[in-house]
Amino acid sequence: MNIRSNAGTFAAAEWKPLHLAHMALTRVIPRRVGWGDAFVFLFLGMAVYGLSRLAHEWRSPAGSVVMIDLSLRALPLYTFFSLCRGLAAFSLSFVFTCVYGYVAARVRLADRILIPLLDILQSIPVLGFMPGLVLALAALFPHTNAGLELAAILMIFTGQVWNMTFSFYHSLRSIPPDLLEAGQIYRFGWWRRFTKIEFPYTTVGLVWNGMMSMAGGWFFLTINEAFRLGTHDFRLPGVGAYMSAAIDQQNKSAMTAAVLAMVLMIVVLDQLFWRPLVAWSERFKFEDVGGATVSRSWALDLFRRTRLYLWAREITARVRGWMPGPAPMDQGSLSTASVSVAGPDRRSGLGFLIILILLGAGGAWGTLNLITLLSQLDGGAWARVFGAAGLTFARTTAAVLLGSLWTIPAGVYIGTSPRAASVLQPIVQVAASFPAPMLFPLVLLILAQLAVPLGIGSIALMMLGTQWYILFNVIAGAMAIPHEFREAASIYRFSTYQRWRYVLLPGVFPHLVTGWVTAAGGAWNASIVSEYIHVGGSVRTANGLGALVSTAAERGDFAVLAAAVLVMALLVVAINRLFWKRLYHLAEGRYSLSH
Numbered sequence: 001m002n003i004r005s006n007a008g009t010f011a012a013a014e015w016k017p018l019h020l021a022h023m024a025l026t027r028v029i030p031r032r033v034g035w036g037d038a039f040v041f042l043f044l045g046m047a048v049y050g051l052s053r054l055a056h057e058w059r060s061p062a063g064s065v066v067m068i069d070l071s072l073r074a075l076p077l078y079t080f081f082s083l084c085r086g087l088a089a090f091s092l093s094f095v096f097t098c099v100y101g102y103v104a105a106r107v108r109l110a111d112r113i114l115i116p117l118l119d120i121l122q123s124i125p126v127l128g129f130m131p132g133l134v135l136a137l138a139a140l141f142p143h144t145n146a147g148l149e150l151a152a153i154l155m156i157f158t159g160q161v162w163n164m165t166f167s168f169y170h171s172l173r174s175i176p177p178d179l180l181e182a183g184q185i186y187r188f189g190w191w192r193r194f195t196k197i198e199f200p201y202t203t204v205g206l207v208w209n210g211m212m213s214m215a216g217g218w219f220f221l222t223i224n225e226a227f228r229l230g231t232h233d234f235r236l237p238g239v240g241a242y243m244s245a246a247i248d249q250q251n252k253s254a255m256t257a258a259v260l261a262m263v264l265m266i267v268v269l270d271q272l273f274w275r276p277l278v279a280w281s282e283r284f285k286f287e288d289v290g291g292a293t294v295s296r297s298w299a300l301d302l303f304r305r306t307r308l309y310l311w312a313r314e315i316t317a318r319v320r321g322w323m324p325g326p327a328p329m330d331q332g333s334l335s336t337a338s339v340s341v342a343g344p345d346r347r348s349g350l351g352f353l354i355i356l357i358l359l360g361a362g363g364a365w366g367t368l369n370l371i372t373l374l375s376q377l378d379g380g381a382w383a384r385v386f387g388a389a390g391l392t393f394a395r396t397t398a399a400v401l402l403g404s405l406w407t408i409p410a411g412v413y414i415g416t417s418p419r420a421a422s423v424l425q426p427i428v429q430v431a432a433s434f435p436a437p438m439l440f441p442l443v444l445l446i447l448a449q450l451a452v453p454l455g456i457g458s459i460a461l462m463m464l465g466t467q468w469y470i471l472f473n474v475i476a477g478a479m480a481i482p483h484e485f486r487e488a489a490s491i492y493r494f495s496t497y498q499r500w501r502y503v504l505l506p507g508v509f510p511h512l513v514t515g516w517v518t519a520a521g522g523a524w525n526a527s528i529v530s531e532y533i534h535v536g537g538s539v540r541t542a543n544g545l546g547a548l549v550s551t552a553a554e555r556g557d558f559a560v561l562a563a564a565v566l567v568m569a570l571l572v573v574a575i576n577r578l579f580w581k582r583l584y585h586l587a588e589g590r591y592s593l594s595h
Helices: 007-012 018-023 035-058 072-106 111-123 126-140 146-173 177-185 190-217 221-225 239-248 252-284 298-304 307-322 331-335 346-374 379-416 418-433 436-449 454-480 483-491 496-530 545-555 558-590
Strands: 226-229 232-235 532-535 538-541
Touching: 035 072, 035 146, 072 111, 072 146, 072 190, 072 221, 072 239, 072 252, 111 146, 111 496, 111 558, 126 146, 146 190, 146 221, 146 454, 146 496, 146 558, 177 190, 190 252, 190 418, 190 454, 190 496, 221 226, 221 239, 226 239, 239 252, 252 298, 252 418, 298 307, 346 558, 379 418, 379 454, 379 496, 379 545, 379 558, 418 454, 436 454, 436 496, 454 496, 483 496, 496 532, 496 545, 496 558, 532 545, 545 558
Parallel strands: none
Antiparallel strands: 226 232, 532 538
16 A cells, blocks of 8 residues: 555554454465475575574684685585675664664754764775774684674675665655654654654665665675785685685686676575565555556565465554554644654753764764874875875766766666566666676776776776666656656656656656765775776776775875875765755755655
8 A cells, every 4th residue: 555645544544453454364374385485494494504604604713714715616605605794784774774864864953963974984985994993893802703794794884874874864854744744643653653654755765775785785895805904814705705816816717606696696685685675665655646567576475475474464463453543633633733853852862962972072082093193194195195086086076977877867767667677677786786896807908908097997997886876766766756747747748858857857856866975975985996906916006095095005004094084084075065965955945745
């Protein structure tokens, strides 16, 4: 059932008595075990076995040299290890997104602090804090590999979370007043408003941005799992480390096998996880008239016929039947009701203040240490840093603009056509999820054949990892356009130009701005591998801030590394405050469904 703007229709379905909830169970629980049950039990058995092997890796003695086995028999288990790290990071990203995004959107004045902080965090390249994080966690768990595993998960987390959080925050800010009024009329507290109104409204965008975030987490997979610092070896068994070892040894058959393993993992994840989520999320589209076709998922249909699902559905119906529903306001209260979008009560604001004080104390301590470190640099070093920043800024801007040329029309086409989405979603998911650095040797070979210098070719390398942020956000925006808007355009016989000007572009614009912001941040982050590339036994560099970060991290020059990361963060925040923030205000003020 789609979300309705009508308050009575929206709220009435949520408070059925117990006997009506049981009447909704149209399917009888089968007495025999079907194919779906067998598939679920087989999947759970394989997961338990894989997790037990992963637990063994976590308990492995710290400091032991990891030998990456390049045989084909080791690759399935390595791929499973990488998948588990990615899913663990995604779970952490989801929790962070819900908490951080909600507080930023609903706690008064919090967005003035949390959103600029989010800008800073997404602009810090992974190599800027990876050495310190790995060393700190390795010291925290001196006897096992748990610290290194946690570091790998947190590194993947940093490639996933920012896009999801930005999307969730701006979706919360653009909820139509009609839905908020429904919660006000039926006296929803902040928790019921979140679970019944706010989270459902953000679901479509969150699913598609979660897909993109999962893909973004794979970008630095070869770095996360094959990290070395000086003479210290911090490698972990996984498909990223497998590919890194294959590249070092120039083992083409192993490189091909790693590519195929990544593709297979992405396809399986798409079919068993993302496709069901996309099909399920369409029930939360904000429209009064349903679309002609909807997305389908064979895995979701199969799971809905299993005993496990039907048992869970019956238990849920019983629990909901036991829960008392809030009484609606009487007519007198209704006439004076006002829509309130305030978040949790004052205690939440006090908790936020305490957290802010603790963060401020930690920030002051870190600032003092940073000033001491930066005092080691002379004027010439700072001149090199700012000159490199200008070059990288030009490349990241070009990457975002060039990526927008094809992702906007492609995203609108996929998002407005369920049939096209069913065909192209797996292809797009594979292309976006595949770690772009694995393809860099092939791209560099093509650039060499075309006599393109790396200073220009690095723009193409950045696009391999950043253009997908724009595409997935545009797809989410196009899917969120109410079907009746497109029907109205057909009824009034809009031309192609009029459809794009008055329906499609305004409909996707709020999501497009989010895509631009995260793509720009991703381009800055990708510069550390796009401007400094290991190919076999040689290194190719392009003058820029990313190359400066990579070189400083490899040499252990922490003063230059800190300066480069600081300049990159300040530059990204300045751009967001002076340019992207104005676009956000434009999107919320003129192109949101709430206006």
